[in-house]
Amino acid sequence: MNTTSSPITVLFAGxxxxxxxxxxxxxxxxxxxxxARLMIFDTGPYxxxxxxxxxxxxxxIDPGKVDTVILSHVHWDTAANADxxxxxxxxxxxxxxxxxxxxxxHDDETPAYVGRALRRLKLKPLSxxxxxxxxxxxxxxxxxxxxSIGLMVGNELLAGDALSCAMNxxxxxxxxLPSKNSSACGSLQKALAxxxxxxxxxxxxxxxxxxxxxxxxxxxxxxxxxxPTGPDEEIRVGSFAAKSFASWPTD
Amino acid sequence: MKIDLLIPGLPAKAxxxxxxxxxxxxxxxxxxxxxxxxxxxxIRQTLIRALKELGLAPAGxxxxxxxxxxxxHVENLDLFPHAEVLTPRTEFExxxxxxxxxxxxxxxxxxxxxxxxxxxxxDQEQEIFPGVKTLxxxxxxxxxxxxxxDTGDACAVLASDALWSARDATRGVPDVAFFDPAKAQSSLDxxxAxxxxxxxxxxxxxxxxxxxxQYLTQYRYELSFPFQPLGQSFGLGISxxxxxxxxxx
Numbered sequence: 001m002n003t004t005s006s007p008i009t010v011l012f013a014g015x016x017x018x019x020x021x022x023x024x025x026x027x028x029x030x031x032x033x034x035x036a037r038l039m040i041f042d043t044g045p046y047x048x049x050x051x052x053x054x055x056x057x058x059x060x061i062d063p064g065k066v067d068t069v070i071l072s073h074v075h076w077d078t079a080a081n082a083d084x085x086x087x088x089x090x091x092x093x094x095x096x097x098x099x100x101x102x103x104x105x106h107d108d109e110t111p112a113y114v115g116r117a118l119r120r121l122k123l124k125p126l127s128x129x130x131x132x133x134x135x136x137x138x139x140x141x142x143x144x145x146x147x148s149i150g151l152m153v154g155n156e157l158l159a160g161d162a163l164s165c166a167m168n169x170x171x172x173x174x175x176x177l178p179s180k181n182s183s184a185c186g187s188l189q190k191a192l193a194x195x196x197x198x199x200x201x202x203x204x205x206x207x208x209x210x211x212x213x214x215x216x217x218x219x220x221x222x223x224x225x226x227x228p229t230g231p232d233e234e235i236r237v238g239s240f241a242a243k244s245f246a247s248w249p250t251d
Numbered sequence: 252m253k254i255d256l257l258i259p260g261l262p263a264k265a266x267x268x269x270x271x272x273x274x275x276x277x278x279x280x281x282x283x284x285x286x287x288x289x290x291x292x293x294i295r296q297t298l299i300r301a302l303k304e305l306g307l308a309p310a311g312x313x314x315x316x317x318x319x320x321x322x323x324h325v326e327n328l329d330l331f332p333h334a335e336v337l338t339p340r341t342e343f344e345x346x347x348x349x350x351x352x353x354x355x356x357x358x359x360x361x362x363x364x365x366x367x368x369x370x371x372x373x374d375q376e377q378e379i380f381p382g383v384k385t386l387x388x389x390x391x392x393x394x395x396x397x398x399x400x401d402t403g404d405a406c407a408v409l410a411s412d413a414l415w416s417a418r419d420a421t422r423g424v425p426d427v428a429f430f431d432p433a434k435a436q437s438s439l440d441x442x443x444a445x446x447x448x449x450x451x452x453x454x455x456x457x458x459x460x461x462x463x464x465q466y467l468t469q470y471r472y473e474l475s476f477p478f479q480p481l482g483q484s485f486g487l488g489i490s491x492x493x494x495x496x497x498x499x500x
Contacts (some may be wrong), residue, residue: 012267020473023293026268046322047269047291050354076292076326083358111292112329117359224263226491228417228454228464237476237487 006197007033007136008153011055012044013218014202016165016176025077026220028201030158031061032151037133039068040088041151041158042201043081052081068132072160072201073145074100074118075109082121090118091132093140094125096147110145141191143184144177150191156205157195162187165203166212176202214239252280252382252402254409257301258294259470260453262416263489271323273452276409277305278316278400281380285314286334287398287409287450289327298327318411318452319392320346321355328363336364337379340371341394355392355429372396388413388442390428390435391452399445410442412452417464420449420457427453455491466491 014028025045029052032039038061044052056063066085071092072078079100082090092100100115131137137152141162151158162184163169164177169192174184191198192208197215199205207213219238226233260274272294276287284307290298302309309330317338318324328336343364349356357363374394378384386397391412398409414420415427419439428435443449443459448467450456456467471490 015267015476018475021294021297022270022272022472023296024268024474025293045268045292046326046357047271047293049269049322051266051268053354080357108296111326111363112332113359113363113365116362116365117357120359120362220265220267222263222265222489224261224489225416225418228421235487235489237485 006153006156008156008158008199008205009033009059010199010205010216011040011052012048013204013216014165014200015204015218015220016167016202023077026202027077027161028158028199028203030199031059032136032153032158034133034136037068037136038066039070039132039136040066040085041070041199042072042078042160043069043084045077046080049081049084053084070132070138070149070151070158071096072141072150072158072162073148074114075145075161076111076114077109078160078201079114079118082118088122089124090121091124091126091138092118093147093149094127095142096145096149097123097125099146139190139194141187143174143181143187144179146181148187150194152194155195156197156199157191158199159191159195159201161201163191163198164201166200166206166214167203169198169200169206169208170212252278252400254278254400254402254407254450255305256450256456256468257286257305258290258297259455259468260416260451261470261472261489262418262454269323270453273323273412274450274454274456275301276450277302277307277312278383278398280383283314283380284312285316285380285383286312286331287316288318288324288411289315289330291323292326295327295330299330316398317342318397318409319395320357320360321392321412322357322360324411325357325360325363328367332367335368335370337370337372338364339374339394339396341374341389342392343369343371345393353430386410386442386445388438390425390431390433390438391415392430395438397442402448405448406446407448407450408442408446409450410452413438414442414449414451416451416454417449417457417466418454419451420459421462421464 009031012029015026017024030041069088139150144161255277257275261272271291278285382401400407425435425439469491474487476485
């Protein structure tokens with residue numbers, strides 16, 4: 001975790017994983033806490049739901065106290081849990097809401113029912129780059145979707161999928177999750193020029209640098225079985241800070 | 252009467268997300284093309300590809316049998332706006348206001364079903380098409396229903412999550428008794444006694460020979476974890492194939 005006094009707490013660090021036969025959809029979910037406000041930036045895929053509830057509980061966060069949910073965009077892996085926060089106003093770009101409503105023109109990342117699901121909630125569509133509270137401002141980053149937005153928190157940026165991972169930042173172009181929309185590359189450049197620390201939509205936070213430096217490690221564990229009478233197999237994948245071999249593996 | 256396995260269920264869990272990859276089946280009988288459950292959004296393109304391999308576009312599916320209204324079984328319903336959706340009345344009514352601690356049933360699932368041609372299945376077992384009977388299997392969810400199908404050479408039990416994986420069969424205890432554990436236990440017992448070929452919710456189809464599981468198919472998934480920003484990636488495979496070659500990863 002980030003040890004500075006950033007108002008941002010990562011609930012789920014995204015990962016730019018890809019697979020042959022399913023979409024991992026491992027997206028970033030973050031909490032933004034200021035003196036007056038309690039906000040959630042993105043809500044992940046439905047597959048996060050019980051784990052998200054558990055992580056909030058561990059942090060002592062009552063979902064009913066969250067006053068604002070900001071949706072960077074309405075893809076299946078970012079907007080599926082916005083309903084978990086019963087008293088929150090859900091902020092999204094007006095172009096994104098129009099996109100969510102237009103279920104006929106959807107791409108492969110947006111279910112046709114997302115607009116109807118969102119319309120049950122207290123929505124606040126916006127345009128431009130309003131300040132939500134002191135030091136917290138919306139930034140327009142269209143391209144990945146018509147109304148993609150990010151959130152500037154001081155000089156840190158929650159970027160959503162306009163800047164989905166550090167590889168895209170290093171390449172200066174949209175390699176992971178490419179978009180047909182020509183404004184995607186401009187939004188990537190705008191994101192990089194706006195902040196010193198970026199929380200990508202599908203990666204760990206990094207310092208823009210140069211050089212680009214990740215702020216956190218990650219680890220993910222997958223359990224499955226092939227023999228129903230046998231034990232679980234467990235795979236652990238991660239990126240871990242260098243440690244001395246003297247104490248490993250006992251630590 | 253033909254049952255095709257479109258996607259085998261995957262008995263996997265992660266500490267970061269739920270897989271939710273459930274068994275998706277295609278039943279063709281009596282002039283009907285029936286999709287058994289629709290899966291989570293993340294396998295949408297795989298489902299479309301699997302249908303295509305059988306020569307079908309989504310529009311070729313005219314009927315959907317929806318066992319229960321958990322997220323990982325309903326998220327692709329919108330691919331089939333013209334299909335008749337058969338789903339238990341108990342599930343449909345419950346979904347108007349799911350229990351606050353029921354994270355399996357999306358509170359907006361009725362929005363997913365809105366404007367669809369929904370036919371509600373009563374709380375009683377019946378033959379819905381010749382040789383296709385419903386099986387009441389509550390417990391994993393409030394009113395889950397499966398199917399028993401006489402294929403000619405087997406009596407197939409399409410149990411969905413009442414039989415989460417083959418492990419439920421070897422242990423005799425339901426692994427994911429989500430809603431009502433006592434009912435889930437009797438439903439598991441009932442499903443295992445209802446036939447000789449089993450399609451679990453989150454595992455491959457299997458037969459039981461003297462209590463030993465004999466799987467009928469394999470599965471294989473590949474994952475690529477990039478270690479950025481330099482661009483190297485780490486390949487990882489999950490497979491039941493013994494001869495999986497490492498070079499392909």
